[in-house]
Amino acid sequence: MAKKVFGRPKSLKEAVFHYCPGCGHSIAHRLVAEVIDELGIRGITIGVPPAGCAVLAYNYFDIDMIEAQHGRGPATASGIKRTLPDRLVFSYQGDGDLAAIGIAESFHAANRGENITVIFMNNAVYGMTGGQMAPTTMLEQKTTTTPGGRNKSSEGFPVKVCELFSQLPGTTYVERCAVNSPAGVSKTKKAIKKAFQCQMDGHGFSLIEILSPCPTNWKMSSIDSCKWIDNVMSKEFPLGVFKDNLPAAKKSGEAAS
Amino acid sequence: MNKVLMSGNNVIGEAAIRAGCRFYAGYPITPQNELTEYMAEHMRNAPGGVFIQSESEIAAIHMIAGASVAGARVMTSSSSPGISLKQEGISSMAACELPGIIVNIMRGGPGLGNILPAQGDYFQATRGGGHGDYRTIVFGPATCQELADLTMDAFDLADKYRTPVMILADGMMGQMMEPVIFKKPKPREYSEKFMLRGAGNGKSKFIRGLILDAIDMEEHNWKLARKYQIITDKEPLREEYKTADAKLVIVAYGTAARIAKGAIKRLRDNGMKVGLFRPITLWPFPMLQLRELAEKIKNFVVFEMSTGQMVEDVRLAIQGTASIEFHGRPGGVVPTPANLANVVARYYAKKD
Numbered sequence: 001m002a003k004k005v006f007g008r009p010k011s012l013k014e015a016v017f018h019y020c021p022g023c024g025h026s027i028a029h030r031l032v033a034e035v036i037d038e039l040g041i042r043g044i045t046i047g048v049p050p051a052g053c054a055v056l057a058y059n060y061f062d063i064d065m066i067e068a069q070h071g072r073g074p075a076t077a078s079g080i081k082r083t084l085p086d087r088l089v090f091s092y093q094g095d096g097d098l099a100a101i102g103i104a105e106s107f108h109a110a111n112r113g114e115n116i117t118v119i120f121m122n123n124a125v126y127g128m129t130g131g132q133m134a135p136t137t138m139l140e141q142k143t144t145t146t147p148g149g150r151n152k153s154s155e156g157f158p159v160k161v162c163e164l165f166s167q168l169p170g171t172t173y174v175e176r177c178a179v180n181s182p183a184g185v186s187k188t189k190k191a192i193k194k195a196f197q198c199q200m201d202g203h204g205f206s207l208i209e210i211l212s213p214c215p216t217n218w219k220m221s222s223i224d225s226c227k228w229i230d231n232v233m234s235k236e237f238p239l240g241v242f243k244d245n246l247p248a249a250k251k252s253g254e255a256a257s
Numbered sequence: 258m259n260k261v262l263m264s265g266n267n268v269i270g271e272a273a274i275r276a277g278c279r280f281y282a283g284y285p286i287t288p289q290n291e292l293t294e295y296m297a298e299h300m301r302n303a304p305g306g307v308f309i310q311s312e313s314e315i316a317a318i319h320m321i322a323g324a325s326v327a328g329a330r331v332m333t334s335s336s337s338p339g340i341s342l343k344q345e346g347i348s349s350m351a352a353c354e355l356p357g358i359i360v361n362i363m364r365g366g367p368g369l370g371n372i373l374p375a376q377g378d379y380f381q382a383t384r385g386g387g388h389g390d391y392r393t394i395v396f397g398p399a400t401c402q403e404l405a406d407l408t409m410d411a412f413d414l415a416d417k418y419r420t421p422v423m424i425l426a427d428g429m430m431g432q433m434m435e436p437v438i439f440k441k442p443k444p445r446e447y448s449e450k451f452m453l454r455g456a457g458n459g460k461s462k463f464i465r466g467l468i469l470d471a472i473d474m475e476e477h478n479w480k481l482a483r484k485y486q487i488i489t490d491k492e493p494l495r496e497e498y499k500t501a502d503a504k505l506v507i508v509a510y511g512t513a514a515r516i517a518k519g520a521i522k523r524l525r526d527n528g529m530k531v532g533l534f535r536p537i538t539l540w541p542f543p544m545l546q547l548r549e550l551a552e553k554i555k556n557f558v559v560f561e562m563s564t565g566q567m568v569e570d571v572r573l574a575i576q577g578t579a580s581i582e583f584h585g586r587p588g589g590v591v592p593t594p595a596n597l598a599n600v601v602a603r604y605y606a607k608k609d
Contacts, residue, residue: 044455046327058463064453065463066326069349072319075311079323079331080453082307083280087327087455105319108312 009033011042013062022222024212025053027179028121029060031189032090035196036063045088046080048073050102052094053127071102074109077116088199090117096126099135099159106165110205113170117195118207120161123214124233131217135159138236143217158236162209166242172204174243178211178234180226187239194246203249211237260436265426268401268437269360270295272408273332274303276442278358280324280331282309282317286339287372288428289362293334314339318346318359325355326464328452330412330445334360336428337378338369340386347421348387351481352466356415356447358408359393360424362431365589373589374428374512379566382425383540390478392485394422394492395539397510401435403537409442416447418488425539427562429512429591494537495546499525503532505556505605508547508571510536512591513560519594520601529605539567547574555579556608558601563587580608 008014011033017026036042042063049057051070058065068076073091081089098106098120109116125143126132132145136158140149150158166174173195177188188210195206211233213225220228263271270292273281281296293310300306307324311317314335321331335343340361350357363378365371382395394414396407404426411422453462468474496514499521500506509517514535524531534550534557536543551557557579559568568583575581584600586592 042461043457046453046455048323055467058465062456062461064456064461066323066353066453067463067465067467069319069345072315072346075316075319076323076326078309079280079282079320079325079329080327081323082309083324083327083329084454104312105316108316112309 009037011036011062013060015059017060018056019053020216022213022215022225023053024123024179024210025121027185028119028188028210028212029057031185031192032119033061034189035193038193039196039200041088041196041200044086045090046084048077048080048089048091050091050093050097052097054092054094054121055128057092071097071100072105073097073102074114074116074118075105078109078112078114081114081116085115088196090119090196092119093121094127095122095124095134095136099161107168110165110207111168111170113172113204115199115202115204117199119192120207120209121212122161122209122237123212124158125214125217127214127217136237138232160237162207162242165207170205171207171243172245172249173198173206175241176209176211176237176239178229178239180211180213180229198246201250201253203246203253209237211239260438262434262436263401264291264432264434265401265404266291266362266431267295268404269334269408269424270299272405272439273358273412274299274306275439276330276409276412277445278330278332278412279303279305280307280321280329281333282311282320283333283335284311284314284317284339286336288364288431289334289336289360291431292360292362314342315345318343321357322346322350322353322355325350325357326353326453328449328454332358332360334362336362336364337366340378340381344387347393348385348389348391349466350421351385351391351393352389353464354419355421356419357421358411358415358424359421361426363425363427365587371589372428374430374562374591375587375589376427376511376513376562377566377587378425379539379561379563382423383542383570391481392540394418394420394488394541395425396423397425397536397539398430399511399514399535401433401437404430405437405439407537409440413443414492416445418484419451420484425511427512489541492538493541493543493546495543496533496535496537497550498533498535500532500534500550500554502530503554504530505558505601505608506532506534506550506554507558507560507601508534508567509560510539510567513562516592516594516597517560520597523594523598524601524605527602529602531601531605536567542570542574544570544574547571548576551575551579556604558582558584558604560584560597562591
C-alpha cells in the first residue's frame with residue numbers, strides 16, 4: 001500500500017487558483033495553509049484577505065474569512081482579535097494595500113502591538129489593476145504608470161516595510177523572505193510558522209514580508225522573474241530577520257508566570 | 258430607576274454600554290469628544306469591553322466592522338468631517354450585512370466648517386452616504402431622553418436587520434444636559450451563524466461584499482433592497498405636536514424641532530394655530546404619516562439648520578397637495594424660538 005507523502009493541505013479548499021502561472025500568491029496560500037494544518041489551528045483561525053489579486057483568497061482557504069476594504073485589513077483584524085483574543089487572526093496584504101493606501105492602519109496596528117500576524121506580499125507592482133506602480137516598485141522599473149521607469153525625483157523611493165516596521169517597539173517578529181526558489185519557499189514556511197506561533201503564545205505583532213514574482217506584470221518569464229528577485233529586488237529588499245524579540249518576550253512571559 | 262442629569266454625549270455612551278456595546282473605536286473630533294472619553298473611561302469597567310482610540314476615522318469604522326463580525330455589539334462616533342471618512346466602512350458594513358452603530362454629532366460644514374450645531378449632513382445620512390446601492394437606518398433624536406432610548410433601540414434594529422444604524426444629532430444635542438432615565442435594555446437576539454469565530458470542526462464561512470458575477474451582484478442588491486423596503490414599511494417613527502387643530506405645521510427634526518416647539522408656544526399665545534411634525538427616523542422618513550397629515554393641513558413650513566435638505570423628503574411625501582415653505586439657518590447658527598416664531602408668523606399671516 002502506497003504511503004501518501006504529499007497532498008493538498010486540509011486548510012485549502014479543492015479549488016483551482018485563479019492566479020497567473022508563476023505567481024507567488026499560490027505558493028504563499030499553500031504555505032499558510034500548511035502551517036495552519038501543522039499547528040492544528042484551522043478551527044480557530046480567522047483570515048482577512050485584502051483588495052488586490054488575493055481578494056478571492058476566501059475561495060481557496062478553508063477557514064473563516066472576511067474581506068477587508070483596501071488597506072484596512074489590520075484595522076478589521078484588530079477588531080476581530082480584541083473581541084476574540086484566543087483566535088488566530090491574520091491579514092494578508094499586498095504592497096499597495098499595506099504600504100500605500102493602508103500604511104496608517106498597518107503602521108498603527110503594529111505600533112499598538114496588536115497580537116495579529118500580517119502576511120505581506122511584495123511583488124513591486126499593482127497586479128490586479130494591471131501593472132501600475134506600487135510603493136515598492138524599484139527605481140527605474142517600468143510600470144503602466146511609470147512608462148519611463150520609476151523616477152525618484154517624481155515618484156519617490158521603494159518603501160522598505162520590514163526596515164520601517166522593525167523600528168516600532170510594538171512589533172515582535174519581522175522577517176523578509178522570498179518564494180522564488182525551493183530553499184526560499186521552505187524558509188518562508190518556517191517564518192510563517194514562527195509568526196503564527198508568536199501570536200498563539202501571545203507575544204504580539206508579527207509581519208512576514210514575502211518577495212513574490214509577478215511574471216504577467218513584470219512582462220518576464222517565470223524563470224526570469226525568479227532571477228529578477230535574486231538579482232534586483234532582493235538587493236533593494238534584503239532577505240532576513242529584521243526583528244526577533246521572541247526570546248525576550250518568552251523570558252518576560254516566564255517571569256510573569 | 259433614578260433620573261440622572263447627563264450631557265447628550267455621555268448619555269449615548271451610557272446607553273450603549275447598558276445595551277451591551279462592548280467594542281468602541283473612535284478618533285477625537287469636536288463636538289463629540291465627551292462621548293469618546295466616556296467610552297474610554299467606562300469600557301474599562303464593562304466585562305469584556307474594548308476601547309481603541311484609532312489612528313483615524315477610517316480605521317475606527319473598520320475596527321468596529323471586525324469586532325461586529327466577531328460577535329460584539331459595536332459603536333463608533335464622530336462629527337461631520339469624520340463621518341465623511343467613515344463612509345467607505347459604512348458602505349462595506351451595509352454590503353456585508355454587519356450590525357453596528359455610528360453616531361454623528363453634526364457640526365457646520367462643508368469642509369472643516371466649524372464646531373457649532375448644524376444639520377447639513379441629512380443627505381449624507383439618509384441617502385446611504387457612501388458608494389453603492391444601500392441605506393442606513395437614521396435616528397434624529399431631539400432630547401437627551403430620546404438619545405438614551407434610541408441608542409438602545411439602534412442596537413436592536415442593527416441586529417434585527419443586520420445593518421449599520423446611525424444616530425444623527427448635532428453639537429447642541431451632544432453638549433446639552435437634561436435629566437434622563439435609562440430603560441432596561443432588551444436581551445440581545447442575534448444568531449451566531451452570522452458571526453465569524455473560527456470554523457471549529459465545521460464548515461468554514463466567508464463574509465464579503467465583493468461579488469464579481471453581475472447576476473449574483475444584482476441579486477445581492479435586490480436582497481438588500483427588499484430588506485430596506487421592510488424597514489421602510491415597518492420602522493418609521495414621528496411625533497405630532499399640536500397638529501389636531503393646526504392651520505400650519507412646522508416640519509423639523511432634532512435641535513430644530515426643539516426650537517420649533519418653543520416657537521409654537523409663542524405663536525399659540527398669539528392665537529396662531531401652529532403644530533409640529535417631527536420625524537424621529539430620518540430614514541425611513543415617515544412619508545405616509547406626513548402625507549396623511551397633508552390631507553387635512555395645507556400649509557407647511559420646513560425648518561432646518563441647513564440650506565434645505567429634509568425639505569426634499571417633505572416634498573416627496575406631500576406630493577404637491579399642500580403649500581411648503583422653507584426656512585433654513587445653516588453654518589452653526591441656532592436661532593431662538595422667538596426668531597423662528599417671527600418667521601412662521603409671517604407665513605401664517607399670508608395663508609390666513
